[in-house]
Amino acid sequence: MSTPILEAEGLVKAWGGVRAVDGVSFSLAPGEMLALIGPNGAGKSTCFNMLNGQVRPDAGRVRLAGQDITGLPPRAVWRLGVGRTFQVTATFGSMSVRENVRLALLSHHRRLLGLWRPASHLHTAEAEALLERVGMAAQADRPCAVLAYGDLKRLELAMALAHAPRLLLMDEPTAGMAPAERGALMQQTAAIAREAGIAVLFTEHDMDVVFGHAQRVLVLERGRLIAGGAPEAVRADPRVRQVYLGGGHF
Amino acid sequence: MLAVEGLHAHYGRAHILHGVSLAVGAGEVVCLLGRNGAGKSTTMKAIMGLVPPSAGTVRLEGRDLAGQPPHAIARAGLGYVPEERRVFADLTVLENLEVGRRPPRPGLRPWTPQRLFALFPSLETLRHRPGGRMSGGEQQMLTIARTLMGNPRLLLLDEPSEGLAPVVVERMAEAIGTLKAEGLSILLSEQNLAFASAVGDRACILETGTPRHTMPMAELMRDAALRARYLSV
Amino acid sequence: MEALAVQALNGLASASSLFLVASGLTVIFGVSRIVNFAHGSLYMLGAYLAWTFVSHGPLAELGGFWGFWGGVLLAALAVGALGAVLEMTVLRRIYHAPELFQLLATFALVLVVQDVALLLWGADDKFGPRAPLLRGSVEILGLRFPRYELFLIAVGPVVLGLLWLLFHRTRFGILLRAATQDREMVSALGVDQRLLFTAVFFLGAALAGLGGALQLPREAVTLHMDMAIIVEAFVVVVIGGLGSLPGAFLAALLIGELHAFGILVFPRITLVLVFLVMAVVLVLRPHGLLGRAPGAPPAGEQSPPLPRPLPRGLALAAAGALAGLLLAAPFLGDYPLILLADFAVFILFAASLHFIMGPGGMASFGHAAYFGAGAYAAALLLRHLAAPMEAGLLLAPFAAGLVGLLFGWFCVRLSGVYAAMLTLAFAQIAWSVAFQWVEVTGGDNGILGVWPSEWARGRLAFFYLSVLLCGAGVLLLRRAIFAPFGLALRAQRDSPLRAEAIGIDGFRIRWLAFAYAAAFAGLAGALFAFGKGSVFPTYLGIPRSVDALLMVLLGGVQTVSGPILGAIAYAGLQEQLARLTELWRLLLGLVILALVLFFPRGLAGALAHWHDGRRERRA
Structure with missing residues (x-):
């Protein structure tokens, strides 16, 4: 078996005395699609934010393809090949779609400090190719501020792809989208990931999305992993049903 | 009592509610159920005017409140208890209650700190404790008590059992039972199905910002397939 | 005792x-x-x-x-x-x-x-x-x-x-x-x-x-009571922590005693003491002694509009006006030429502040520090080393840029009002150095005889020089806004989270932008010094920082041509009103109020809006 692309080992994070994440360990194989699920407050977001350096773990390590990346800032994690999308989309509202992607490419090529040549002359073809991949080429000139929500999610994906990542972290990739759009976006994401051999780790509330696309599912509750494995096995796990439906008493 | 029709709401450009309709009768407890992200909290906030609804009506006793500022909606008789509790951390328990105080409403026995301490006995000993230095369960009781000080006709309770120890959840269910016995109408959002079934008369199931089913609570508890479809993994 | x-x-x-x-x-x-x-x-x-x-x-x-x-x-x-x-x-x-x-x-x-x-x-x-x-x-x-x-x-x-x-x-x-x-x-x-x-x-x-x-x-x-107290009161509130009453009380005691004893212990740096303390407090405790970090801003995106070049018609009109001015200059008298050279300086000064406020999303209440740094650098070079004007103009941006690197390293870490107050503190420190280090700077008397080289001494030649240098400065700033650096600067303003997630170091970008803007403010300051033949501590004073702020806000923060329009409008209005009436402040204040209430996007924003509206009606 090859080296896992991502390994989390004993991750712990406490907020004001409460252990939001309490000893979480798992790994992700190259090209694998893994979903992290759990009820509200289970610690998914904290866990996620520790993986790309947004939150520093109190204990535990994160390794990317064997390299220890614990404590690196998000921008350094990105440089090492981890793309990220956010639960509430984060794009550059004052720019057009193309400029958003162009900026990710400028960062990829380490050309952010240019003061003279207009950015509009740089990496245009490359940006269009990325937009083409996520089906956004027709909207390249539109300001980000007028995009439909699903298109913003696609734009985020294109920006994450600009650095040719080995791993994509997607926090609730379909949140805030109309139900019909959700499947389409995930299908597209899965196709791109498969094609480029990118591993994907995502959190999600929409169970259709989770069980429709994940190869493996991890269930987090109160900061601990309580189940993990193939989707159908997880679905049948009595502990998981207990977490989602509550027991006979409370 | 409360009739919501075709409510739509957005966060920024994210379209969260796609036409929510529901009704709460006088003295009834209705549970909003659904998975995380189904739009339960947003429904509450949109009713309260905290997220301005982009379409739809919210009628309380026949009067349309949609589009009004939150303070006017509160004055009309809706009491909102947020999921995040939002107690005023620097204010003591008594001061928190004072912020919620509104004049008595005709036909309702006015709430006083004394009556609320009878409902939530643990608050009484903490009356001078700042809200920020209380446990989660105590904060949850305080935030309900604070809203009751406004003498609402209908209570919006957003996930009252979330993050609480089992014994506190039990206490909470008892308190809700008492309020119901007082004749208060309640719209309650829940993830804990056992809790909801213990306090609720009817269930309204949301999925991706759309109401899917409305039925008596007992019926939902008999229908395992439906529960699995909308609430389980 | x-x-x-x-x-x-x-x-x-x-x-x-x-x-x-x-x-x-x-x-x-x-x-x-x-x-x-x-x-x-x-x-x-x-x-x-x-x-x-x-x-x-x-x-x-x-x-x-x-x-x-x-x-x-x-x-x-x-x-x-x-x-x-x-x-x-x-x-x-x-x-x-x-x-x-x-x-x-x-x-x-x-x-x-x-x-x-x-x-x-x-x-x-x-x-x-x-x-x-x-x-x-x-x-x-x-x-x-x-x-x-x-x-x-x-x-x-x-x-x-x-x-x-x-x-x-x-x-x-x-x-x-x-x-x-x-x-x-x-x-x-x-x-x-x-x-x-x-x-x-x-x-x-x-x-x-x-x-x-x-x-x-x-x-x-x-x-003069208003200005004297407001700055001190701000210092007290910021040191204490915005919104905290006990903090304000504590800070008032601190500042009161500092004034009382500063005179005894550090007679040479009394003026700077208060601001030094504020700077130290803010660097150590970014939200003041008893203040708390402000809550997250309310949800919902507020995207500033896309900066864009002026509509073609307006751009042509502007270019025509500039060309006309350059051609007509030889026929103008001394007074208009002096005035126009000043305008050029103000435009560059405002454009440099706009660079960090608009694309950068940072506020500065102390931009005069860099204007003054440039002016003093040129004047000191002239006075102590007898260097010519050309050397002074060359050195000024670098000197001001260095000061910007130094101050900016602290300032760009904070945000909002706290950041603005820290820039003010550093500007006041710079001001009191100029004021109290009499041996070098001449103190209140300033440095006189800072005249241009022989060839630029005529009013017409100096006017052309000012337009050339300020035009070049504005052009460089403008190019930077549309270059990758400007894009990165806007990116960290639009969404710090996303910028970081695509490998952009927001701190470094803001810091460099701060220094870059400071350099151009320094060039403007040096030109101003040679235009007036002298430098004074007032070049670094709060009123001058406020002038720049007003020019940028009047013009519109989110438009590229805003600072140019704003500088002309503000300096022109001030000059015209001062000539027309004793009560120019009243009128200026009312005009600004009207603008804030009715043209929240500034002059350039309103102009672009009007232009779009007209085009739509024609279409």
Whole structure:
């Protein structure tokens, strides 16, 4: 078996005395699609934010393809090949779609400090190719501020792809989208990931999305992993049903 | 009592509610159920005017409140208890209650700190404790008590059992039972199905910002397939 | 020893006055999030009104105890009422405007009040009577100490105590505290925020008015009281932590004593001491001594509009006007040429500030530091090394850029009002170095004889030189905005989270942008120095920083041509109004208010909007 692309080992994070994440360990194989699920407050977001350096773990390590990346800032994690999308989309509202992607490419090529040549002359073809991949080429000139929500999610994906990542972290990739759009976006994401051999780790509330696309599912509750494995096995796990439906008493 | 029709709401450009309709009768407890992200909290906030609804009506006793500022909606008789509790951390328990105080409403026995301490006995000993230095369960009781000080006709309770120890959840269910016995109408959002079934008369199931089913609570508890479809993994 | 004790008492007395003003400022900010620049004006009005009530009309006839103290109280209440009226008529309309716009509006009020006070009370200083019962002095440790000062020492803690009672023992106070923590929740509980806001402005303004009225027996009432107190009050509020009353009290004591003892211990750097302390506090505790990190901004994206070049028609018109000006210059007299050269300098100065405020999303209240750094660098080179103008103009941007690197390293870590106040602190430090390091800078007398080289000495040649250099500077800044660096700068402003997630180091980008802008401000400063033939500490003063701020805000922060239009409009308006009428501040203030209320996107924004509208109608 090859080296896992991502390994989390004993991750712990406490907020004001409460252990939001309490000893979480798992790994992700190259090209694998893994979903992290759990009820509200289970610690998914904290866990996620520790993986790309947004939150520093109190204990535990994160390794990317064997390299220890614990404590690196998000921008350094990105440089090492981890793309990220956010639960509430984060794009550059004052720019057009193309400029958003162009900026990710400028960062990829380490050309952010240019003061003279207009950015509009740089990496245009490359940006269009990325937009083409996520089906956004027709909207390249539109300001980000007028995009439909699903298109913003696609734009985020294109920006994450600009650095040719080995791993994509997607926090609730379909949140805030109309139900019909959700499947389409995930299908597209899965196709791109498969094609480029990118591993994907995502959190999600929409169970259709989770069980429709994940190869493996991890269930987090109160900061601990309580189940993990193939989707159908997880679905049948009595502990998981207990977490989602509550027991006979409370 | 409360009739919501075709409510739509957005966060920024994210379209969260796609036409929510529901009704709460006088003295009834209705549970909003659904998975995380189904739009339960947003429904509450949109009713309260905290997220301005982009379409739809919210009628309380026949009067349309949609589009009004939150303070006017509160004055009309809706009491909102947020999921995040939002107690005023620097204010003591008594001061928190004072912020919620509104004049008595005709036909309702006015709430006083004394009556609320009878409902939530643990608050009484903490009356001078700042809200920020209380446990989660105590904060949850305080935030309900604070809203009751406004003498609402209908209570919006957003996930009252979330993050609480089992014994506190039990206490909470008892308190809700008492309020119901007082004749208060309640719209309650829940993830804990056992809790909801213990306090609720009817269930309204949301999925991706759309109401899917409305039925008596007992019926939902008999229908395992439906529960699995909308609430389980 | 005795002298030290008396000095400590002096410090306490001034701390009390400072606290009265600062407490009002901090209470208003806590609830409404408005940074009220006009708070010093309310303080000044309190002093003038008290003087009027005490020395004219029925209360003056009454005389004695009630004549005086009644006048003081009446003045405080009148100022409070004025505060409430201002809230209802002006500030209520701009609660949702960007922070800087609120600041601009309150600054316009400063200008208006200045001239209204001049109209009503005239330019001469007013002296009030001594306070009944508190005349004369007492002996403390063998030294005489005025009774009134002792009284003032008591006023601070008494007011703090009364405010504590108000905030803890009354429903109104409890609501205010609740609103300071979570406004939205308070309104969800049925409280009408509008009443709360009006009331809090009444309270805050009355405190400022009381502070001013109590100065009556102590010092002359002048038209300079507003600016003198507002800067100190800001310092106190920021050191204490915005919104924190105990913090303001603590900070007022600190600053009061610092003033009292600074003179004894560090006579050479008294002016800088206060700002040094503020800088140290902010670097160590970015939200002041007792302040808290502000909550996350409300959800929902507010995307600033896309910056774009001027519409072609307007751009052609502008280019035509510039070409016409260059051709007509030889036929202009000396005065217009001087004026136009100044305009060029102001445009570059404003454009450099716009670079960090617009694309960068940072506020600076101390941009004059870099203007002055450039001016002094050129002047010192000329004076001490007899270097020619060319060397000075070459060195100035680098010197100012270095100062920008140094100050910016601290400033760009903070955000919002705190960042703005730190830039102000550094500018004041730079200013007091220029003011107090007399051997090198000539102090208040400045450096004279900073003349251009022989070839540029004629007004026409200097005009062309100014236009050339400023034009080049503006062009470089403009290119940078549309180059990758400008894109990265906007990116960290639009979404720090996303910028970081695609490998952009926001701190480094902001820091370099700060220094880059400082360099161009330095070039503008050096040109200004050669144009005037001299440099003075005022080049680094607060008024000059405020000028730049106003130019940028007037023009519109989110438009590339904004600073150019803003500089011309502001400098032109000031010049024209000053020639037309004595009351130019009043008019300027009203114009700014009108702009804030009716053209929230600034002049360039309004122009582009108008242009789009016309095109749509034609289509």
